[in-house]
Structure formats: C-alpha cells, structure tokens
Amino acid sequence: MKHSLDILPLQSWIDTGDKPLIIAGPCSAETEEQVVSTAHLLANTGKVNVLRAGIWKPRTRPGEFEGIGSVGLQWLKRAKEETGLLTATEVATAKHVEEALAAGIDTLWVGARSTANPFTVQEIADALKGVNVPVFVKNPVNPDLSLWIGALERINGAGIKKLGAIHRGFSSFEKTAFRNEPMWDIAIQLKTIAPELPIINDPSHICGNRELIPYITQKAMDMDMQGLIIESHIDPSVAWTDAKQQVTPAALADLLDNLSIRHAASNNPAFDDKLAELRQQIDKLDDQIIKQIGDRMKIAEKIGEYKRDNHVTILQVSRWDEIVQKRVQLARALNLSEDFTVKYLELLHNESIRKQNEVMNTKVNAEV
Structure with a gap:
C-alpha cells in the first residue's frame, strides 16, 4: 500500500x-x-x-x-x-x-x-x-x-x-x-x-x-x-x-x-530494450511460480481434509524437517542462499498450515 x-x-x-x-x-x-x-x-x-x-x-x-x-x-x-x-x-x-x-x-x-x-x-x-x-x-x-x-x-x-x-x-x-x-x-x-x-x-x-x-x-x-x-x-x-x-x-x-555511483534509469535505448526483454522473462517465471504455489496449496487443502477425517494433527515436525533438509540441499546446488531458501520454505509452510487449519475446522464449524 x-x-x-x-x-x-x-x-x-x-x-x-x-x-x-x-x-x-x-x-x-x-x-x-x-x-x-x-x-x-x-x-x-x-x-x-x-x-x-x-x-x-x-x-x-x-x-x-x-x-x-x-x-x-x-x-x-x-x-x-x-x-x-x-x-x-x-x-x-x-x-x-x-x-x-x-x-x-x-x-x-x-x-x-x-x-x-x-x-x-x-x-x-x-x-x-x-x-x-x-x-x-x-x-x-x-x-x-x-x-x-x-x-x-x-x-x-x-x-x-x-x-x-x-x-x-x-x-x-x-x-x-x-x-x-x-x-x-x-x-x-x-x-x-x-x-x-x-x-x-x-x-x-x-x-x-x-x-x-x-x-x-x-x-x-x-x-x-x-x-x-x-x-x-x-x-x-x-x-x-x-x-x-x-x-x-x-x-x-x-x-x-572509490564508490561506483549508478543511476536508476538509462538513456541507452539498446540497454532499455534488453532490460525489458529480461523483465518479460522474469514476469513469465513469476506467473508460473504463483500458479504452482496455488496448485501446491490445493494439495495442502486435500492433506488437511485427510488429516481431519483421520483425526491427525496439522503439524508434523518430522515432515517439516525433511522438507527443509532436502530443499536446502537442492538450493545449494542451484547457488541459492540457505537463508533465502529457509525463509521461503517457512512462508510456504505457514500458508499450508493456515489452509489446513481452515479445512480441518470446516466440519467442526458446520456442526456447531
């Protein structure tokens, strides 16, 4: 805002x-x-x-x-x-x-x-x-x-x-x-x-x-x-x-x-064209990432329904540790920092828990 x-x-x-x-x-x-x-x-x-x-x-x-x-x-x-x-x-x-x-x-x-x-x-x-x-x-x-x-x-x-x-x-x-x-x-x-x-x-x-x-x-x-x-x-x-x-x-x-002073914009048309092209690539990837996160959350909701119906708690610490360990290892291979990867996973995890919490309480609320 x-x-x-x-x-x-x-x-x-x-x-x-x-x-x-x-x-x-x-x-x-x-x-x-x-x-x-x-x-x-x-x-x-x-x-x-x-x-x-x-x-x-x-x-x-x-x-x-x-x-x-x-x-x-x-x-x-x-x-x-x-x-x-x-x-x-x-x-x-x-x-x-x-x-x-x-x-x-x-x-x-x-x-x-x-x-x-x-x-x-x-x-x-x-x-x-x-x-x-x-x-x-x-x-x-x-x-x-x-x-x-x-x-x-x-x-x-x-x-x-x-x-x-x-x-x-x-x-x-x-x-x-x-x-x-x-x-x-x-x-x-x-x-x-x-x-x-x-x-x-x-x-x-x-x-x-x-x-x-x-x-x-x-x-x-x-x-x-x-x-x-x-x-x-x-x-x-x-x-x-x-x-x-x-x-x-x-x-x-x-x-x-010794400071290198750079500018927020360029007066070079060739630079601007190339930058626009690269930004289009990023926009396309961002759209794909958001869509895949949406697909991931739909699966999280299904997991929430399955846990609800089988009376299993939302938080599974061992599963979370496994996710972090595997993804951090992959991130290192892709030259991504561990700090970024863990923060990103935490955001995904928190949203997944929120989604599962909504699903698991749907049936309870309907019965009240």
Missing part, C-alpha cells in the same frame, strides 16, 4: 548535483577544536555537504558520555561560519529542537531510540510546527516498518516537507559481522510504499567498525539510496564515543572516490 507524504524532492532543498548527499562528522562533539578542525578537513575534501555532530547522546547505560550539551551547538555554528558547511544534529526532546534551531542548526534528525517511541516523536513534531527545516528520521531500533512510517507521518503532519529517512540497520539477537543488521528488505519496502521519500544510509551504525563501511556504502548506492551519513573524526583512536566506527576525513575522501 502506497503512503502519501507531502514532501519536497531532496534536490529542491539541498543541491548535490548528480552526486549523493553526504553528511559527515564526529559521532560526538567533544571539544571546540575537535569539531572545527574536523569540519575544515571535511570541507577541504570537497565531497561533504553537511557537517554532523552529536550534541546530546542517548546512551544505553548511565555513566557513559552523554554529549557535551548545548555549548556544542556554538561549536557547530563556528564551524559553519568558517567552512560554509551546513550543520546537522540529533534531537530527542522539544527542548533540543528549540535550542538547535535557536543556534541556527540547518538539519535535524530523529534517532533510532526516539523513533521507537511515538510519544517522543510527537513531542518533537509539536516543537517543529511552523518551522521550515530539513528533518531526517532514523529507522527504529527494532525491525518495525510501521513504527518508522508512523514517525515520518508525525513529522510530516507537523508541516515538515523537507523530510527524509535514514537507514541505520536493526538490532538482532543473532551474532553477525554487523553492529546492526542492515535488513535491506525493510528499507526496500519503505522505498516501495513511499517512493517520493529520500532515504540515505548510515553505514557507521550498521557496521560498528570502519573496515566494513566501504562494502555497505557501495551496497547502499546500488540500492538507489540518495546519500550517506558517515561518522568522521579527526583522530578516531581517541574518540569519546564509537571510536571503532569512525573514519578520518582523508579516509572518507578515499572511500567516496
């Missing part, structure tokens, strides 16, 4: 030419010298549009550095005056919004923890009424697309038309190479239901370490995201927060130089 947001295209509120929007700067504003010096180095690359720095830092546990506070806003203001870079910071309360705007901060973002709380988002939205300032909304910590959309709708409902989203990954109990699992499918769903919404990627928080950042930034560009927000510190080794995921301005410049 499409969501209609009353927003302006990204290029109408910040001109990046044909390049992606780049927001960069330290995770936390620590000292005036650190902020201003980092800003100069970033500006000198000629690749950064907006300087970011955390002023108020929501930490998981008390006692950790929770941001320098309002004084840091003046450091961002000085950095802007000296470099010409626009500025951005995170806000989590109405007071943050008021202080940031009073200091002339150009762009605000709502953090992942705030997005997860509709009360917090509404407080921020109320403080933004009547203001013409760009606002980005990070995805919530947990993988909940509705929460993300709801936060965007609340900010948009306050009259903010310069609105964008930040994909920063999601918490997961599984131990992986990433600090936050990208779960690209959720970002893709957001792009699908709100195609007019600018979405930028936060590789720093997805990765949790600088070594993986080039991989994620390239993938974000290949997924047609419109920009990046990357943490950059003049000396990451002494950073007060998230030292492992910050890069130097020089490293950031190298990273951006």
